[in-house]
Amino acid sequence: MTPDDAAVGSGTAVSADKPVNLTDPPTLTGLLQRAQAQGLSRLDAQLLLSRATGLTRTGLLADGEQPVAAAAQQQFEHECLRRLQGEPLAYIEGHKEFWSLDLTVNSAVLVPRPETELLVERTLALLPPQPLLVADLGTGSGAIALALAHERPHWSVLGVDRSTAALNVARGNAQRLALGNVDWRCGHWCEPLAGSLYDAIVSNPPYVAADDPALAALRHEPLSALAASDDGYGDLLAIIDQARQHLQPGGWLLLEHGTSQADRLAEALVAAGYARVVCHPDLAGHPRVTEACWPGC
Numbered sequence: 001m002t003p004d005d006a007a008v009g010s011g012t013a014v015s016a017d018k019p020v021n022l023t024d025p026p027t028l029t030g031l032l033q034r035a036q037a038q039g040l041s042r043l044d045a046q047l048l049l050s051r052a053t054g055l056t057r058t059g060l061l062a063d064g065e066q067p068v069a070a071a072a073q074q075q076f077e078h079e080c081l082r083r084l085q086g087e088p089l090a091y092i093e094g095h096k097e098f099w100s101l102d103l104t105v106n107s108a109v110l111v112p113r114p115e116t117e118l119l120v121e122r123t124l125a126l127l128p129p130q131p132l133l134v135a136d137l138g139t140g141s142g143a144i145a146l147a148l149a150h151e152r153p154h155w156s157v158l159g160v161d162r163s164t165a166a167l168n169v170a171r172g173n174a175q176r177l178a179l180g181n182v183d184w185r186c187g188h189w190c191e192p193l194a195g196s197l198y199d200a201i202v203s204n205p206p207y208v209a210a211d212d213p214a215l216a217a218l219r220h221e222p223l224s225a226l227a228a229s230d231d232g233y234g235d236l237l238a239i240i241d242q243a244r245q246h247l248q249p250g251g252w253l254l255l256e257h258g259t260s261q262a263d264r265l266a267e268a269l270v271a272a273g274y275a276r277v278v279c280h281p282d283l284a285g286h287p288r289v290t291e292a293c294w295p296g297c
């Protein structure tokens with residue numbers, strides 16, 4: 001913070017006839033202005049100041065001249081710095097909404113993305129609500145598994161991840177949401193599914209090429225949740241191959257993928273013996289989720 005920045009919103013005017021008052025606490029408006037001057041978006045600044053003060057965003061604007069207590073100011077400034085250094089807001093706040101569920105997140109899990117809700121939507125559209133077995137591979141925070149378990153109380157959902165730290169977050173979310181129809185196993189893709197056949201296997205696996213420049217800028221989310229071998233296809237192709245041994249005849253495989261990956265995945269699915277291969281666009285119109293039926297449908 002530069003001295004000039006520090007003066008913004010101090011609540012004290014600097015002029016020849018009015019001395020600087022170093023003891024006055026800054027106001028809500030002053031802190032918001034200062035954070036924005038440092039490069040934070042207006043929305044992020046408001047969300048972080050709401051969090052630090054316990055006021056609503058409307059309250060911040062309505063009572064802009066209210067002074068801010070030292071502890072709240074300290075928390076706000078510390079969290080602004082984290083945000084300015086690129087940390088996702090969800091990690092700072094410790095939670096993220098997905099499918100209207102409030103999920104705890106931390107740096108062990110990818111922050112659930114809104115486009116992943118399409119995978120949930122398609123799974124619900126394809127399968128009936130009666131008792132079924134569904135697996136979510138690479139469950140992370142448990143976002144997909146928990147949304148499905150929440151929407152379909154008669155389904156038994158299994159969330160799999162190779163990260164025990166991620167599974168601890170997912171387990172905690174299930175407990176907080178009091179969802180009893182979801183279970184968790186640690187392991188590599190379909191390995192933990194041995195012994196049962198599933199009505200659907202869904203996954204949002206890592207699908208970014210390891211040399212993608214976007215990954216170089218990644219400092220907070222786990223690289224292992226995003227980067228995949230074989231130009232980004234390694235995990236998707238492994239799941240397409242392995243899922244065949246674990247699907248009921250007529251069962252569905254649903255995969256989230258990168259916007260340029262749909263054609264190669266459709267070819268791989270057909271070559272592996274799947275039928276009814278369809279890709280769906282996300283809200284931005286990008287090819288995002290491909291579904292395929294294991295013969296019998």
Ligand SMILES: C[S@@+](CC[C@H](N)C(=O)[O-])C[C@H]1O[C@@H](n2cnc3c(N)ncnc32)[C@H](O)[C@@H]1O
Nearest residue numbers: 112138139140161162163188189204205206225
């Ligand atoms: C893109 S994140 C998806 C997280 C969550 N499903 C979501 O949509 O927000 C991919 C997840 O796959 C997990 N993962 C990566 N390789 C894996 C493997 N070989 N077996 C199981 N899980 C794996 C990562 O730990 C990470 O949690």
